[in-house]
Amino acid sequence: MSNTHTPIPISTAKTQTWQQQLANAFTDIDALGNYLSISPAELNLPTQTIDFPLKVPQSYADRIEKGNPNDPLLKQILPEQTELTEAPGYLSDPVGDLEASANNGIIHKYHGRALLITTGACAINCRYCFRRHFPYQQQQLSKQRIQNALSYIENHPELSEIILSGGDPLALSDERIDHLLQQLKDFTHIKRIRIHTRLPVVLPARITRQLMQTLINSGKQIIMVLHANHPQELNNEVADTCRLIKQYPVTLLNQSVLLKDINDSAEALCDLSEALFDIGVLPYYLHLLDKAKGTQHFEVSESEAGQLISQVQNRLPGYLVPKLVKEISGAPCKITVASTVMQS
Ligand code: SF4
Numbered sequence: 001m002s003n004t005h006t007p008i009p010i011s012t013a014k015t016q017t018w019q020q021q022l023a024n025a026f027t028d029i030d031a032l033g034n035y036l037s038i039s040p041a042e043l044n045l046p047t048q049t050i051d052f053p054l055k056v057p058q059s060y061a062d063r064i065e066k067g068n069p070n071d072p073l074l075k076q077i078l079p080e081q082t083e084l085t086e087a088p089g090y091l092s093d094p095v096g097d098l099e100a101s102a103n104n105g106i107i108h109k110y111h112g113r114a115l116l117i118t119t120g121a122c123a124i125n126c127r128y129c130f131r132r133h134f135p136y137q138q139q140q141l142s143k144q145r146i147q148n149a150l151s152y153i154e155n156h157p158e159l160s161e162i163i164l165s166g167g168d169p170l171a172l173s174d175e176r177i178d179h180l181l182q183q184l185k186d187f188t189h190i191k192r193i194r195i196h197t198r199l200p201v202v203l204p205a206r207i208t209r210q211l212m213q214t215l216i217n218s219g220k221q222i223i224m225v226l227h228a229n230h231p232q233e234l235n236n237e238v239a240d241t242c243r244l245i246k247q248y249p250v251t252l253l254n255q256s257v258l259l260k261d262i263n264d265s266a267e268a269l270c271d272l273s274e275a276l277f278d279i280g281v282l283p284y285y286l287h288l289l290d291k292a293k294g295t296q297h298f299e300v301s302e303s304e305a306g307q308l309i310s311q312v313q314n315r316l317p318g319y320l321v322p323k324l325v326k327e328i329s330g331a332p333c334k335i336t337v338a339s340t341v342m343q344s
Contacts, residue, residue, distance in 0.1 A: 018205040022123055022171075025057045029079070035061060042069040044080045050294075052132045054079055055125040060202045063235055072230045072262045076126055083127065083294035092133040094290045096329030104148035110333055113161035113194070116149060118180065121171040123203040128257055128298045130290035136167060150183055153190065161192040170199040170206055174214050181218035193220045196255075198227040201234070204241035212248045223251045225284060230263050231275040242279040253284035256322065258305055259298045266311035273312070273320040283322035288337060290327055302326070306340030313339055 016024070026032040032054065033040055056077045065071045093099075100109040108114040120136025122129075153159060162184060169177070184190055195215070199206040215222050224245060228234060245252055254276050256263065263269060273283045286309065289299050300308075309324040325334040 016205075018203055018208075021057050021059060021203055021205060025055050025123065026061055027053060027055055029054055032056065032061065032078075036064055036074070037067045038069050038074075043078065044082065046079050046081045046084055048084065050079050050083055052079075052083075052125055052127075052129075052294075055122070057123055057203045059204065059237065060124060060233075063232055070261070071232075072268070073232055075262050076128070076229065076259070077124060079127065080297065082297040085296070086293075087296040090291045090293045090296050092293055094130055094292045094329070095327045097131070097134065099329070102152055104152055105145050106149050106152050107165075108152075108156070108159075112158060113163060114153070114156070114159050115163040115165045117166060118164050118169040119167040119171055122166065122168045123171060123199050123206070126198070128259055128289060128292070128295045130292045130295075131167075132292055132294070146180070146183070153184070153187055157189045160189060161194055162190055163194040163196060165196045168197050168199050169195055170197045170211070174208075174211055177211070178214045178217070181214065181220075185219050191221060192223060193218055194223040194225060196225050196227070200224070200226055200241050200245065201228045201238055204237045207241045207244055209244070212245065212250075215250070216248055221251070222249070223253065226252065226254045226281060227256070228254055228272065228276065228281075229256045229259060230268060231271040234272075234275045234279060239279040242281055246280045252281045254281045254322075255285040255287060256283075257287045257289060257298075258300045258308070258324075259289065260300050262298070264300045264304070264308065266308055266315065269308065269312050269322075270315050270320075273316055273322065277320055283320055285334070286322040286324045288324070288326040302337055303340060306338055309337070310339035310341050 026035070029045060030040065033043070054077065060073065060077070064073045068074070097107050100107050102108060105117045106114050107117065117136070120134070153162065181193065184193065193215075242252065256272065258264060263272065269286070276283055288302060288305055289295060291299070305324055309321070313321050324337040324339070326337055327334055
């Protein structure tokens with residue numbers, strides 16, 4: 001691995017546009033290690049290239065504790081040797097996305113709502129991602145495919161909600177988002193647009209007044225579901241971004257993934273819920289890991305998860321307790337995982 005990335009001084013990074021920050025994201029492990037004062041010997045790095053490369057914007061890297069190879073944010077983005085090991089039950093398509101795909105960028109699994117794969121691009125590559133093997137080239141919205149997707153939506157009047165997903169839909173330019181939303185505007189049966197995005201957390205500069213106005217101009221109810229897993233991710237910049245979002249009529253929720261050695265403690269989960277609420281975001285879902293190939297080192301067992309959520313319930317008011325869920329391929333909805341009261 002060569003050191004191809006020249007770290008940008010923080011003050012410079014903050015003056016860059018979100019597109020420049022995205023283009024300058026770390027993609028080289030040695031460069032990131034240098035920046036974080038962590039030597040390769042302290043890390044369990046892969047011995048061969050993994051086709052899901054390192055990608056992390058500097059604004060996120062700045063929240064990783066320097067010199068700490070066990071930092072909970074670093075663990076979310078650092079490729080590991082374990083990813084190259086096969087594990088029983090870990091699949092390329094763990095939640096049956098391809099089976100539920102109408103081959104036009106639409107994934108229609110659940111009654112009343114359908115998901116639109118808008119792009120394969122993300123600002124960050126999360127190692128636990130359940131779509132890390134997804135064939136985006138075959139599914140993302142090319143100009144040709146978008147007409148098929150729109151016809152599908154038009155011909156399914158039972159749909160009331162479209163979920164923009166990816167990749168990360170906010171990795172698209174404002175112009176492309178606007179174009180898509182304006183085409184959805186004519187469908188009166190579509191009441192809500194839900195946007196699943198990690199960008200406000202990992203690259204807060206992406207959220208601008210222009211983007212927010214573009215979303216509002218859709219004429220639909222907007223629900224933005226963020227993706228933060230650990231309270232350390234929520235720095236002042238993210239807080240300011242959420243406050244900006246809250247100036248518009250947008251429902252702001254968060255979903256997390258329960259990840260071993262990252263947020264698998266009642267303390268981390270409670271702190272995350274409190275930190276989210278402080279910046280105007282309601283905890284929505286806590287997902288069990290979807291078993292994508294190469295992610296087995298992140299697994300927290302269902303029984304352990306049940307005990308953890310029970311501890312969280314004992315400490316927090318109900319509105320701060322995310323719903324613990326898992327996704328089962330072919331099921332008509334997410335499955336709630338019961339909390340388990342620990343016996344003393
Ligand atoms: S941002 Fe979301 S889609 Fe992109 S790599 Fe992370 S978890 Fe996967």
